[in-house]
Amino acid sequence: MDSDPSVLPSSADFATVQVHALSGGHFTLPEEQFIRPATPGARKTVPSLCFLIEHTGLSTGVKTRIVFDLGLRRDIDRYSQPIRRHIATRQPLTTDPDVVKSLASGGLRPEDIDFIIFSHVHWDDVGGPRDFPSSTFVVGNGALDVLHGKHHSLRGGHSFFEADLLDPSRTIQLSDPREGPDVDSMATSTVASATQSRPDLDFLRPWKPFAGLPATLDLFGDGSLYIVDAPGHLPGHINLLARTAGDGWLYLAGDTCHDRRILDVEGRVCCIHADRGRAEETILRIKSLEQKGVEVIFAHDVEWESKAGNQHRECCKMAPDRDRAELKKQFDSQLGPEAFHEGWASLLSLDPPFFSASLSLASVPRRKSHLSRKNQELISLAVDSAATHLYAPGIRKHVSAALKEGASVDEVLEVIELSSTLGIHACNIGVPLLVEVLKEEGKFAEEITRPYDENQERLKKEFTDKRGYWHAFWEDFLRLDPEFFEAYLNFSSVPWTKRLDGSSSEGRGALGPKMKELIYCAFDAASTHLYVPGLKLHMKNALGYGASPQEILEVLEIATLLSLHTPHVAAPIIEELTSTSSWSYSAGGAVV
Secondary structure, eight states: OOOOOSSOOOGGGSOOOEEEEEEEEEEEEEGGGTOSSOOTTOEEEEEEEEEEEEEEOTTTOOEEEEEEOOBSOSSGGGSOHHHHHHHGGGOSOBOSSOHHHHHHHTTOOGGGOOEEEOSOOOHHHHOOGGGOTTOEEEEOTTHHHHHTTOOTTOOSTTOOOOTTSSOGGGEEEOOBTTTBOOTTTTTHHHHHHHTTTOTTOOTTSOOEEETTEEEEEETTSSSSEEEEEOTTSSTTOEEEEEEETTTEEEEEOTTSOSSGGGGTSOOOSSOOOSOHHHHHHHHHHHHHHHHTTOEEEOTTOHHHHHSTTGGGGBSSOOOHHHHHHHHHHHHHHHTOGGGOOHHHHHHHHHOHHHHHHHHHHHHHHHHHOSSOHHHHHHHHHHHHHSTTTOOHHHHHHHHHHHHHTTOOHHHHHHHHHHHGGGGGHHHHHHHHHHHHHHHHHTOOHHHHHOOOOHHHHHHHHHHHHHHSOOOGGGHHHHHHOHHHHHHHHHHHHHHHHOOOTTOOSOOOOSSOHHHHHHHHHHHHHSTTTOOHHHHHHHHHHHHHTTOOHHHHHHHHHHHHGGGGHHHHHHHHHHHHHHTOOOOEEETTEEEO
16 A cells, blocks of 8 residues: 555455445535635535444454544534634524434444544534544644644634543544654554554554555555545645445545635635645645546535435435435425425335435525525426426415515516416417518518518517517517517516506516516426527526526526426325335324
């Protein structure tokens, strides 16, 4: 293991470890502090990912369980007051499930964990060490000085630490990779006690280069797990490089960066790394590993967490009943218990992994929240109520949810009125084609070329005034049938011109023009319609009314959730015809 190959060796020829993702809670970051460019005021809810690593000695058969980072503390009131003040700026935040609960879902207790390795000692990664009464804690060189306030150059609202965080009698601080082992700082008695029953595990091994990384510590001496010196973010910041049997190489990157886009996009000058220069060097080394096929996961990697399939790489396989119960709790936490319906219940009963992947997909827009919860529900209503879909269970759900989020009846009705305009696309597509055919056939040239009369000019102006735009695909429609055009103009303009009860101002409807255009985008983008000319037009209009790219993207993501209606309709039918279900859900929870 002493060599430094340009290509990492395959897992087939060496010992491996098992790695399981654990939830350590979620909190919210302002994007402009971490990435450039960023939309002013944009915020992103991110996970605090933690990991269980299991190693079985090939010669000894001894199993060692390590947890890498502990995420958020279950009870935030247990943080010190300066940290709690900082946490107030990171809302919304959730600590359920935390690492202890995540381990329990796999049948493990805190007492089953031998070592907890901390990537660093910021509040959102250290969790609650006191929950692990028999584990040995491992930190990088310099981390203890950080805890005890000896690094006065650290600044920022996040740079508050707790001197009493770790029990000194159960804590190992690794040696300085640049200076060699310091026997005193290593607390050799702690090392000896912690490794007594694990002769193949050695925290005193020398740091050596490996796979382009200048300083790594081959923890078990068999090439299965490397502690990696990852300087820049905070003194003592370390990562893990794991060789796994099923997925190859896995790199757990901690807080090397807080947004995956930083691997490809320049980060802000005002970053939160203690040493920006060394942090950039570390990031470049990680990029090189990723190019070699190593899977890289950051502590707050919302993109990784959101990918379908990654949620199933969580802690050890659970028993079916506990698996389903945990998934139902996740559903309630992420989407709310009121969103659970027959389709979700049948899918959970028949196929928990696909249920989990579907939940992950559905929860992404809800976590990002570029649109308010109310507007998310109204966008969803537009997709489900469109004439090309008419998904009645979704219409009922989203009307109910929108009203609960504060939508008025007028706003809900206006979504229905706006979505009812979808049918005009028969003319928007058909009339230009008709004119094209007539030109090719050389027929009715006078009808398709004659100029507008006074009435048609009036209708064009009225449409532009009421709807705020004009597009070429209306030209032939107005020329060939001004009577039907006028009827459609009156029909489609109601949401744009009606005066609400009690309003003395000029009528503008219940929703703002930006939201109206986003609703048009939603049903034009839905897979049951995919009307490209309208989608492009309404994207332009939405941007003109002040929509951000993130808001439009969130509309597209919500429209994509139409995919879930396939299993939601089919699963109850399959369940009924095969009688496989032994699960039902009531307001009180799961019933076997």
